[in-house]
Amino acid sequence: MVTAELKCIVESLLLVAHSPVKADTVALILGIEESRAVLCLEQLYDDYATGYRGFVVCRVAGGYQFRTRPEHAEWIRKFRRSRPFRFSRAALETLAVVAYRQPVTRAEIDYLRGVDSSGVVRTLLDRHLIRILGKKDVPGKPVIYGTSREFLALFGLADLTGLPTLKEFNELPPEMLSELEVGSQTQIASDDGFLA
Amino acid sequence: MVTAELKCIVESLLLVAHSPVKADTVALILGIEESRAVLCLEQLYDDYATGYRGFVVCRVAGGYQFRTRPEHAEWIRKFRRSRPFRFSRAALETLAVVAYRQPVTRAEIDYLRGVDSSGVVRTLLDRHLIRILGKKDVPGKPVIYGTSREFLALFGLADLTGLPTLKEFNELPPEMLSELEVGSQTQIASDDGFLA
Amino acid sequence: MAYEICLDSFKGPLDLLLHLIRKHEMDIYDIPIAEITAQYLATLEVMQSLNLDLAGEFLLMAATLLQIKSRMLLPQDREENEEAEEPDPRTELVNRLLEYQKYREVACCLESLPLLGRDVFVREVTPAEEGRPQDESPEWEPVGLFELVAAFHRVLSGREEEAVHEITREHLSVTERIYQILEALSDTPCLAFSEILADVVSRSHIIVTFLAMLELVRMRLARLMQHNPDHVIWIYAVDGGETVSVAEGQIFGYS
Numbered sequence: 001m002v003t004a005e006l007k008c009i010v011e012s013l014l015l016v017a018h019s020p021v022k023a024d025t026v027a028l029i030l031g032i033e034e035s036r037a038v039l040c041l042e043q044l045y046d047d048y049a050t051g052y053r054g055f056v057v058c059r060v061a062g063g064y065q066f067r068t069r070p071e072h073a074e075w076i077r078k079f080r081r082s083r084p085f086r087f088s089r090a091a092l093e094t095l096a097v098v099a100y101r102q103p104v105t106r107a108e109i110d111y112l113r114g115v116d117s118s119g120v121v122r123t124l125l126d127r128h129l130i131r132i133l134g135k136k137d138v139p140g141k142p143v144i145y146g147t148s149r150e151f152l153a154l155f156g157l158a159d160l161t162g163l164p165t166l167k168e169f170n171e172l173p174p175e176m177l178s179e180l181e182v183g184s185q186t187q188i189a190s191d192d193g194f195l196a
Numbered sequence: 197m198v199t200a201e202l203k204c205i206v207e208s209l210l211l212v213a214h215s216p217v218k219a220d221t222v223a224l225i226l227g228i229e230e231s232r233a234v235l236c237l238e239q240l241y242d243d244y245a246t247g248y249r250g251f252v253v254c255r256v257a258g259g260y261q262f263r264t265r266p267e268h269a270e271w272i273r274k275f276r277r278s279r280p281f282r283f284s285r286a287a288l289e290t291l292a293v294v295a296y297r298q299p300v301t302r303a304e305i306d307y308l309r310g311v312d313s314s315g316v317v318r319t320l321l322d323r324h325l326i327r328i329l330g331k332k333d334v335p336g337k338p339v340i341y342g343t344s345r346e347f348l349a350l351f352g353l354a355d356l357t358g359l360p361t362l363k364e365f366n367e368l369p370p371e372m373l374s375e376l377e378v379g380s381q382t383q384i385a386s387d388d389g390f391l392a
Numbered sequence: 393m394a395y396e397i398c399l400d401s402f403k404g405p406l407d408l409l410l411h412l413i414r415k416h417e418m419d420i421y422d423i424p425i426a427e428i429t430a431q432y433l434a435t436l437e438v439m440q441s442l443n444l445d446l447a448g449e450f451l452l453m454a455a456t457l458l459q460i461k462s463r464m465l466l467p468q469d470r471e472e473n474e475e476a477e478e479p480d481p482r483t484e485l486v487n488r489l490l491e492y493q494k495y496r497e498v499a500c501c502l503e504s505l506p507l508l509g510r511d512v513f514v515r516e517v518t519p520a521e522e523g524r525p526q527d528e529s530p531e532w533e534p535v536g537l538f539e540l541v542a543a544f545h546r547v548l549s550g551r552e553e554e555a556v557h558e559i560t561r562e563h564l565s566v567t568e569r570i571y572q573i574l575e576a577l578s579d580t581p582c583l584a585f586s587e588i589l590a591d592v593v594s595r596s597h598i599i600v601t602f603l604a605m606l607e608l609v610r611m612r613l614a615r616l617m618q619h620n621p622d623h624v625i626w627i628y629a630v631d632g633g634e635t636v637s638v639a640e641g642q643i644f645g646y647s
Contacts, residue, residue: 009268012264067512068208131536211514214516283535291540
C-alpha cells in the first residue's frame with residue numbers, strides 16, 4: 001500500500017472515530033507496522049497544523065483526534081446552541097491535587113486543600129474525571145484516586161507528562177505527610193495506565 | 197471577515213455538525229449573506245473533491261456534510277467493529293453483584309437484580325469476567341459464580357480486597373451540582389469525545 | 393477595618409490565610425503569628441456577623457493558629473535547647489500554605505487550557521453511525537471501580553424499595569401499647585424504660601411506645617421516675633391503676 005493511500009485511509013478513520021484514534025488500533029486494522037501507523041498519524045498532525053484549516057489533529061489521551069480551533073469556540077457554541085461551562089475553584093483545585101499527587105487518598109486531598117473534599121470528589125467521580133485506582137496498602141486500606149482518560153480528553157492532554165509544570169515554592173517535607181503516605185510524583189509518569 | 201477565515205469557520209462547523217449543514221444556517225450563525233455562505237460551502241466542496249483526502253464534502257438533504265469515500269468503506273467497517281465492547285447497565289450490575297456477593301448463585305443474582313440474568317451471566321462467562329466456582333451444597337446443587345483473573349485485570353486490581361466498599365461509596369455524599377457550575381453539564385457526561 | 397473582600401469566596405482556611413498574608417504583605421517564611429491570628433479571627437467574626445455558614449475547617453484553623461501562638465510564647469528551656477533545637481511551631485502551617493498555593497495556581501493553569509466542550513469541539517458520532525460492535529470484539533471499554541460499586545449500590549437500593557411493599561407493616565396503635573404496658577406493670581411495681589423497649593425494633597414502634605408512656609402519665613395511670621440525670625428511667629404503676637379502663641376515644645390525637 002502506498003503511503004498516500006494509507007494516510008488517506010487513516011484520515012477517514014479520524015473522521016469516523018468516536019474517541020481518540022490510537023496508533024496500535026490503526027496498525028491492527030490496516031495490518032501494518034505500528035511505527036508506520038505512527039508515521040501516518042504524525043504526518044496528518046503536521047499537515048493540519050501547518051495548513052489554515054477549520055480543525056486540527058490533536059494528540060490526546062494516548063491517541064489522535066480532530067478538534068476545532070479554540071479561536072472558533074464562540075461560533076461553534078452559537079451553532080450548537082451550547083453555553084460555555086465553568087469549573088468551580090473547588091473542582092479545579094481537587095483535580096489539580098489528584099492529577100499531581102496520584103495515587104492519592106481522600107485524607108490527603110482534604111489535608112492539602114484544608115477542607116473536606118468529599119462532595120467534590122463525588123462530583124468528579126460522577127463526571128468520570130477521576131477514578132478509583134484501588135486501595136492503599138496501609139492500615140485502614142483507604143481508597144486511592146487518580147485521573148482518568150476523560151480527564152486527559154477534557155484538558156486536551158496527550159498524557160500526564162503534558163500537565164502544566166507545578167511551580168516549586170517549597171516541597172512539602174515527606175515526614176509531614178508520612179502519616180498520610182503520599183505517593184511520590186514520579187509515579188505519575190511511570191504509571192502505564194495513563195500513558196498511551 | 198476575510199473569506200479564508202470564513203471558510204475556516206464553516207469547515208469547523210462541518211466537523212461538529214450532527215446533520216447536513218444548510219447554507220441558511222451558516223448565514224444566520226455567522227451573520228453573512230446566504231449567497232456568501234453558499235460560496236464558502238461550494239469552495240470547500242471543490243477543495244475536498246480535488247485533493248486526495250480521506251473524506252469529501254457531500255451535498256445531501258439540502259445541506260453539506262463530510263463523508264468518507266466509498267472505496268474506504270471496508271476499512272471503516274473493520275475499524276468500527278474493532279470498537280471495544282461497552283458494558284450495558286445490566287452487564288455492569290450483574291458483574292457488580294457477582295463481585296460483591298461471590299460465591300453467588302444465579303437465583304441470588306436474579307433475586308437481587310429483580311430480573312432474569314441468564315443472558316448477561318452467559319455473556320460475562322463467555323468473556324471470562326466471571327467463572328464457575330463450583331456447586332453449592334444445597335438441594336438442587338446450583339452453580340456458584342465468582343469473578344475471574346480477567347476481572348481483576350480489567351479493573352486494575354491486585355486482589356478482591358481492592359474493591360471499594362459500599363460504606364466508602366456512601367461516605368461520598370451525593371453529587372453536589374454546585375461544584376461544577378451549571379451550564380452545559382450534560383455535555384460533559386454525554387460528549388462522546390470523553391470516551392476513550 | 394474595611395473588608396472589601398468577598399468573604400464567601402474563600403475555598404477554605406488555607407485560602408483565607410494566603411489572602412491575608414498577601415494583603416498585609418507578610419513574609420510567608422516568617423509569619424508574624426500574633427498578627428495573622430488576629431487578622432484571621434477578625435475575618436471569621438465578620439463572616440459570622442454576616443451569617444455566613446462557617447465550615448468547621450475555619451474554626452479548626454483558628455484553634456491551630458492559637459495553639460501555634462501560645463507555643464511561640466512559651467519560654468524555651470535553655471538546657472533542652474542545647475540538646476535539640478525546638479522546631480518552629482509554624483513550620484507545618486507554612487509548608488501547607490506553600491503546598492496549597494502550588495495547587496491553587498496550577499488549577500488556574502488547568503482552567504486556561506483549551507477545554508473540550510468549552511473551547512474546542514470534536515465530531516460527535518451518532519449511535520446509528522456507530523453501529524453495533526461485533527460480539528467477537530476482544531476488548532471491553534474501560535470502566536471504573538466507582539461505576540462498579542455504584543452499580544452494586546443501585547441494585548441493593550432497588551431491593552430496599554421493593555422490600556417496603558413485601559413486608560406487611562405491623563400497625564400498632566398507642567392505645568394497644570398502653571394496654572401492653574399496663575399489663576406488664578400489673579405483675580411488678582415498676583419497670584425500667586429499657587425493659588419496655590427491649591423487644592422493640594422499629595422506629596415507629598419506639599415512637600408509639602414513647603407516646604403511650606406519655607399518655608399513661610397524662611392520664612395519671614403511671615409515673616416516670618429518675619433518680620439521677622442520665623440514670624435509668626423507671627415507670628411506676630399508680631396504685632389502683634388496674635381499675636381504670638381506657639376507652640379508645642379517650643386518647644386524642646393518636647391512633
